[in-house]
Amino acid sequence: MSDRLVTPPQVLATPAALDLIERLRRRHGPLLFHQSGGCCDGSSPMCYAEGEFLIGDADVRLGEIGGAPFYISAPQFAYWKHTQLIIDVVEGRGGMFSLENGEGVRFLVRSRLFDDAEFAALQAAGRV
Template sequence: MSNLDTRRVIATDAALDLIAELRRDYGALLFHQSGGCCDGSSPMCYAVSDFMIGDADVLLGEIGGAPFYMSAAQFDYWRHTQLIIDVVPGRGGMFSLENGREKRFLTRSRLFTDAEAAAIE
């Protein structure tokens, strides 16, 4: 049995709680890790019907039943890390569904160990 955690994206309990709250209000959700611009580099949460995934988006995994995507160009920079989606006090991204709840999603990260990276490749 292996102790390796090679999931590219995971979520804290606080993030999972907020995802469940948003799902009750909006239905099926998805995440897209923004690459900067207006909302910085933040995990953005959308109703599935409100965001079109592009051909250049990479599915990293699922958190709280919601698929999590990132652009392929950005993934090239993050491919050696596990994203840890958390929740902190503050205003969410302008277009992200948690906006106005005085808490927001935040991406933390850690480098995969050599063993984890080898298992992924």
């Protein structure tokens, strides 16, 4: 076994989320996600057509889901840096400006805390 630390993904997507991402990509082209942590729709991950949302200098890129980059606002990242985000889909209405609005489903963040070794690997990689 290697002593090398494996950096865990900071964001993942369930099969249902990946299916919805693919449907939205076929309809709208390349996508991106943003998690702001603000009030109202800001507590849900928002899906946009690439170029329809301006990423800020303080936004943190967590990774990709279904080939779409996933960003989070810096203040929200400060709260959730110990947490792996798992993007899922549930029944309901999507965020007002999110592309899944009108589909009868919405993206939802589930999460789990990184264990000590995972968090140490993220720290060593400069990801937190």
